[in-house]
Amino acid sequence: MRRDGRAISWVILSLVLASLGLSCDRGGTSAREDVLTLGAYSVVREVFHDGLIPEFARIWKTKTGRDLRFEESYNGSGAQARAIASGFDADIAVLSLDSDMELLVKAGVVKKDWNEGPDRGIVTNSLVVIGHRDRPDLPIHDWGDLTRPGVGVLYPDPKTSGGARWNIAAIWGAGLLSASRSTRDAEAARNLLARIQANVVIMDSSGRQSLSTFDRGIGDALVTYENELLLRRKYGKKPIPYVTPDATLRIESPVALVETSVDRHGNREVAQAFLAFLISMEGQKILASYGFRPVNPDAKLGDFPPIPARLFTIRDLGGWTQVKRTVFDQDGVWAKTFTDRAQGK
Amino acid sequence: MANSPPALILRTSTLAYLGVMVVLPLTALTTQAFEPGLARFGQAVTDPFAWHALKLTFATALVMVAINAVMGTATAWVLVRYDFPGKSIMNALIDLPFAVPTVVTGLMLVALYGPSSTLGTILGRHGWGIIYEQPGIVLALLFVTYPFVIRSVQPVLLEIDRGEEEAAATLGARPWTIFRRVTFPTLYPSILTGTALAFSRALGEFGSVVMVAGNRPLETKTGPMYVFGEIESGNRHGAMVVSAVLLASSLGILVTLNLIQRGRKV
Numbered sequence: 001m002r003r004d005g006r007a008i009s010w011v012i013l014s015l016v017l018a019s020l021g022l023s024c025d026r027g028g029t030s031a032r033e034d035v036l037t038l039g040a041y042s043v044v045r046e047v048f049h050d051g052l053i054p055e056f057a058r059i060w061k062t063k064t065g066r067d068l069r070f071e072e073s074y075n076g077s078g079a080q081a082r083a084i085a086s087g088f089d090a091d092i093a094v095l096s097l098d099s100d101m102e103l104l105v106k107a108g109v110v111k112k113d114w115n116e117g118p119d120r121g122i123v124t125n126s127l128v129v130i131g132h133r134d135r136p137d138l139p140i141h142d143w144g145d146l147t148r149p150g151v152g153v154l155y156p157d158p159k160t161s162g163g164a165r166w167n168i169a170a171i172w173g174a175g176l177l178s179a180s181r182s183t184r185d186a187e188a189a190r191n192l193l194a195r196i197q198a199n200v201v202i203m204d205s206s207g208r209q210s211l212s213t214f215d216r217g218i219g220d221a222l223v224t225y226e227n228e229l230l231l232r233r234k235y236g237k238k239p240i241p242y243v244t245p246d247a248t249l250r251i252e253s254p255v256a257l258v259e260t261s262v263d264r265h266g267n268r269e270v271a272q273a274f275l276a277f278l279i280s281m282e283g284q285k286i287l288a289s290y291g292f293r294p295v296n297p298d299a300k301l302g303d304f305p306p307i308p309a310r311l312f313t314i315r316d317l318g319g320w321t322q323v324k325r326t327v328f329d330q331d332g333v334w335a336k337t338f339t340d341r342a343q344g345k
Numbered sequence: 346m347a348n349s350p351p352a353l354i355l356r357t358s359t360l361a362y363l364g365v366m367v368v369l370p371l372t373a374l375t376t377q378a379f380e381p382g383l384a385r386f387g388q389a390v391t392d393p394f395a396w397h398a399l400k401l402t403f404a405t406a407l408v409m410v411a412i413n414a415v416m417g418t419a420t421a422w423v424l425v426r427y428d429f430p431g432k433s434i435m436n437a438l439i440d441l442p443f444a445v446p447t448v449v450t451g452l453m454l455v456a457l458y459g460p461s462s463t464l465g466t467i468l469g470r471h472g473w474g475i476i477y478e479q480p481g482i483v484l485a486l487l488f489v490t491y492p493f494v495i496r497s498v499q500p501v502l503l504e505i506d507r508g509e510e511e512a513a514a515t516l517g518a519r520p521w522t523i524f525r526r527v528t529f530p531t532l533y534p535s536i537l538t539g540t541a542l543a544f545s546r547a548l549g550e551f552g553s554v555v556m557v558a559g560n561r562p563l564e565t566k567t568g569p570m571y572v573f574g575e576i577e578s579g580n581r582h583g584a585m586v587v588s589a590v591l592l593a594s595s596l597g598i599l600v601t602l603n604l605i606q607r608g609r610k611v
Contacts (some may be wrong), residue, residue, distance in 0.1 A: 078577050103579075157560055159574030202477050203560040205573070217461030218477075330392070330580070338563045339393055 006132040033067045034060070034270045037261065039090025039098075042164060042208060043078035044124070047093070047290035048072065055286060056277050061271065068270065069190040076206055084109065091271045094123070094253070096162030101254050114256040119184040123261035123278045124227075126251040127311070128131040128170035131214065131222040131240040133228055140221050142245045143174050143331075152219040156210045160329055163207030164165075167223040170249035171196055173317050174329050176311060177247050190220060193268035193311055214240070224305075226253055230291025247310040333343060359543040367448035371592065378589035381582060389586035397563050399590060405479060405567065406547040409486040410540045415496025418536055424495070425502040442491040450488050451556020454481065477559030482567060485553040490546050494539030534609060539604045545595040 033114070040048060049072060057068040075083065077096035084090050095108065104110040115121035118268040139145065146153050158164040163343035175189030201219050207228060212241045214222040215238075218317075224239070229242050255278060262268045277283045284294045288302030304310050317323050327333045366435060378388055385429070389395060423434055459465045459476045475481050505528065513523045551569040558565040568576070568591050575584035 076577065078579070158578070160577040183484060200561065201559060205560070205577075206553070216455070216459070218459065306501070328578075335562075336393070342397075342563050 002003060007154055011265045018340075032212070033047060033069055035069050035071060035265070036092065036267060036270055036274060037071040037073075038091045038092050039075075039080050039084050039088060039258075040092075040094035041080055041096045042206060043096065043163065043225065043228065044253075045074045046235070047287055047292065051286040052278065052283060052288055055282065056274055059277065059282075060273065068319065072095045078160070083280040084258060089264060090258055090264060090269060092255060092274060093258055094255045096244050096251075096253050097320060098252075098254055098314075099324055100162060101256055102320075103239060104256065104258065109258050109260045110256045111259055115254065119295055120252075121254040121256055121281055122252040122295055123255045123283075123286055124251075124253045125295055126253075126291070127244055127293070127308070128167055128223065128231065128249045129226045129242045129244045131242040133220055134241055135220070138220055141243055143192060143196065146199060146213065146221055146223075147192065149199075151199050151221060152201045152226075153196055153199040153221050154202060154204075154210045154214050155200065155220040155223040156207050157205055158334065160205040161207055163225060164203070165211075165328065166225070166249060166251050168312065168327065169317065169323050170194065170245075171223070172249040172333065173312050174251050175316070177312060190333055190336075193333060194340065197260060197334070197337045198341060203296070211283055213309055227291035234290060244305060244308045246308050247312065248308055249289055250311055250313045254315065368584060374585060374592065375589055378585040379581070382552060384585055387579055389583045390590060392564050392583065394566070394570060395583060395587050398566050398568045399478070401482075401566070401592075402568035402591070403473050404550055405482045405486060407545050408483050408543050410548055412483075412487060413490060413494045414536055416431050417491075417539055418498050418532065420604050421495045421498035421502055423499065426498060426516035429610045439495055441490050442488050447550065447552030448556060448575060451485060451553040453554070454488070454557050456485055458484070476557050477565065479565060481557035482565065484552050485557045487555055489550055493543040494536060494544070496534060497535045497539035497542070505531055534606060536592045537605065538602060547597055548595055553574055573577075 038048065038053075051074070053070050056334065057070070057231065060066065060068045073080070073083075073088070073090065077100045081093070081095055081100040081103045083255065083332060084093055085103050093104060095099065098115065100122075105112055105114065130140055130143075130146065132138070138151065140151075145151065155167045156164040158168055158320055170192050172189050175192035202210075202213055204213055207224055210222060211224060211228060213219065226242070226244070229240050233239055255275060257268075257271055257275060262271050278287075280293065283303050284296070284299060290305075291302075293304055294301045314320055314323065318326075325332065329335075366597065390399070405418075413480065420439070424432065445453075455476050456462060457464065458468075459483070460474065461467055465474075475484060509527050510523050513527050514520075518526070549569055550567075554567055555570055555573070558567060558570065560566055560570055560574075568587055572584045572587050575581070575587070
């Protein structure tokens with residue numbers, strides 16, 4: 001009996017040691033292969049996985065003769081940023097908004113001057129647009145149409161979704177700029193945001209989820225990225241008609257090198273080449289074919305509807321730090337739309 | 346025998362296991378929640394959004410528990426006291442809600458009762474919304490906690506001495522009196538156990554609720570959803586505090602239950 005027990009413990013011990021050995025062995029890569037780890041936000045999954053990555057791997061192979069393998073991770077922008085900040089060893093971070101990238105700067109893994117190049121670290125542009133049902137009895141042309149009683153609006157929860165932050169910032173900005181270009185009417189902006197928020201039926205945790213909720217027939221209008229709606233055409237899904245409000249926000253999504261990971265992996269050369277590729281004409285052409293507007297507005301790429309008359313950027317609203325403070329903080333404008341409504345104001 | 350080396354090793358290792366798996370993470374959570382001080386803790390709980398989320402979680406769990414107590418006991422009663430075709434299938438189906446991933450539960454409820462479903466359209470015409478409103482949350486909780494009361498009442502019902510009920514009947518008691526005076530006193534501890542477990546489970550339920558609730562702050566955002574949102578938006582302390590409150594409530598319920606049962610045995 002004793003001896004049996006001892007034999008079993010030996011078996012278990014050797015199993016444990018074997019599994020340790022297996023997990024240690026994983027790190028090695030062959031000398032003829034480069035590896036790049038990508039930590040990206042979920043919206044760019046298709047364009048990276050199906051478009052940019054295979055093309056860049058091909059270019060890299062012809063240029064250097066070396067194989068390039070990507071390890072890809074896609075997650076909500078905030079979640080991805082937190083993962084990288086707390087040790088996920090992505091070489092390249094592709095996030096939805098600057099303020100998430102600032103999280104990585106604070107963690108000391110991305111250089112402070114990541115956004116000081118000519119393109120300010122931005123690789124993709126898009127617009128905040130309103131997708132709607134094909135219903136003539138429910139015309140939707142502008143933000144104001146989302147405030148009408150009975151119009152069910154969808155956008156995700158800004159607590160969990162970077163996309164929702166862009167959406168709400170667009171509404172806020174459109175309200176601010178509505179009165180006239182010179183005077184910024186904060187009251188009008190608050191009012192517009194509160195009335196649209198009151199019509200919101202569901203706040204899913206990501207933009208993609210809002211889109212699939214809309215697909216299931218819920219809601220009459222969906223505030224989202226233009227590229228998300230253009231992507232549907234590429235993948236042969238039923239198109240969702242959309243309008244670009246006269247005043248809307250340009251979505252600018254950043255990318256940066258994660259210094260600590262690149263140093264550890266010793267793959268700075270290929271990582272920098274990939275970043276350069278993203279901003280290059282070839283890279284932007286692929287991005288355009290997946291619905292992202294080119295970063296260089298002069299580049300005639302893709303077939304996009306005209307840029308709206310009163311397009312503004314996050315810098316016009318004072319930058320993300322400012323918008324975060326006035327709109328998204330715990331006592332910000334967005335939270336106040338709920339507390340005011342609960343108090344019957 | 347109890348102090349022989351193997352017994353000692355086994356005892357220590359299971360205790361250590363409990364410590365590492367359960368006690369340690371919970372302690373970490375509680376210390377982090379209280380770290381910035383009691384005042385900040387109070388502030389975080391009374392934040393209007395946190396407070397509403399907590400209230401909603403408890404209210405929906407209470408409604409669920411009330412329904413479960415009645416329906417669960419009735420179901421157990423039917424399973425034990427009656428014979429009918431399909432009984433064994435029914436018995437097997439009862440545990441199924443445990444096997445369904447909670448997100449799928451949510452999805453299923455949306456497909457069935459959602460605004461774009463047949464049923465949802467009919468209900469919507471009368472101005473009733475289930476999914477993306479508070480009743481949807483109760484519905485999801487009912488599904489995920491379905492087996493608790495049934496499975497804790499059923500074995501007690503099986504063990505019950507029918508002789509007592511028959512004796513009461515011979516003495517002229519009406520069926521309702523028999524149930525109230527004879528059967529129920531034996532059953533109620535097991536009903537309590539079942540509902541308490543269901544309640545604790547409901548306080549933390551996330552996967553199914555997030556699909557059916559609509560996630561609107563101050564309307565349909567429950568505690569666990571609030572926690573998720575605050576973690577995602579970088580407010581760790583707010584998330585920890587609400588979790589700590591949910592955790593303490595669960596612990597309180599389970600400990601009270603334990604005391605009641607111990608009191609009964611003595």
